[in-house]
Structures are given as C-alpha cells and as structure tokens.
Amino acid sequence: MDCIFCKIIKGEIPSTKVYEDESMYAFRDINPEAPVHVLVIPKEHIESMDKITPENSAVVAKIFEKIPAIAAEAGVTNGYRVISNCGPDAGQTVFHLHFHILGGETLPAHLLG
Numbered sequence: 654m655d656c657i658f659c660k661i662i663k664g665e666i667p668s669t670k671v672y673e674d675e676s677m678y679a680f681r682d683i684n685p686e687a688p689v690h691v692l693v694i695p696k697e698h699i700e701s702m703d704k705i706t707p708e709n710s711a712v713v714a715k716i717f718e719k720i721p722a723i724a725a726e727a728g729v730t731n732g733y734r735v736i737s738n739c740g741p742d743a744g745q746t747v748f749h750l751h752f753h754i755l756g757g758e759t760l761p762a763h764l765l766g
C-alpha cells in the first residue's frame with residue numbers, strides 16, 4: 654500500500670519521533686503551523702475518521718489517553734488544540750487517520766478558537 658504514514662511507521666521515511674508504543678506513533682509535522690505541531694497516528698492503517706468502527710476504535714481511545722503526555726513531551730506548557738481533518742472539505746491530504754496537536758503559542762481564533 655502506498656501510504657506515506659505507514660512508511661513513516663516502518664521507518665522507510667525518516668521522521669522526528671515524539672512518542673511510540675505498540676499501537677500508536679507520534680512525530681513532528683514536516684510543515685509546522687505552530688511552534689509545536691505533532692501528528693499522532695494509529696499503527697493500524699485507518700483511512701480517516703469516517704473509517705472508525707467498533708472493531709478498530711480502541712486505538713482512538715488510547716491515542717486520546719496519551720495526547721496530554723505527548724503534548725507535554727513535545728513542549729506544550731500552556732494549552733493545545735487537537736484537529737483531525739476528514740475528507741475534501743476539511744482539506745485532508747494524507748489518508749491515514751491522524752490527529753494534529755498544535756500549541757506553543759496563542760493559536761489563531763479562526764474556526765475553533
């Protein structure tokens with residue numbers, strides 16, 4: 654399968670790791686939109702939030718349990734925002750489920766702020 658994030662998980666494409674365990678991988682976004690910009694992904698290939706099911710949703714809960722520690726490890730001290738783009742209107746560009754953690758500055762209020 655030609656998935657850039659699956660290749661990152663396998664180490665075939667280099668990345669700057671923030672956290673890893675048996676079910677998830679967290680790494681710095683290559684094109685950061687805030688001083689702290691980390692992507693958290695399940696190791697299992699799930700295309701997007703639209704493809705979360707009762708069979709694969711446990712990893713999503715695990716990711717959300719870990720996000721505070723991942724954000725702290727990445728340098729966040731004063732709050733952060735979590736975003737997942739799903740589908741064309743949201744501008745999803747990589748079709749492997751991922752959660753953006755953004756922080757390190759007062760984030761723009763546009764949309765969700």
Ligand code: 5GP
Pocket residue numbers: 657666668669680681682683684685692737738744745746747748
């Ligand atoms: P989306 O637009 O799908 O929500 O987010 C995809 C994100 O993946 C973008 O923020 C983009 O900068 C990031 N990205 C794409 N390719 C790579 C890569 O090869 N390495 C890293 N670290 N981030 C990537």
Ligand code: ZN
Pocket residue numbers: 656657658659660697698699748749
């Ligand atoms: Zn993938």
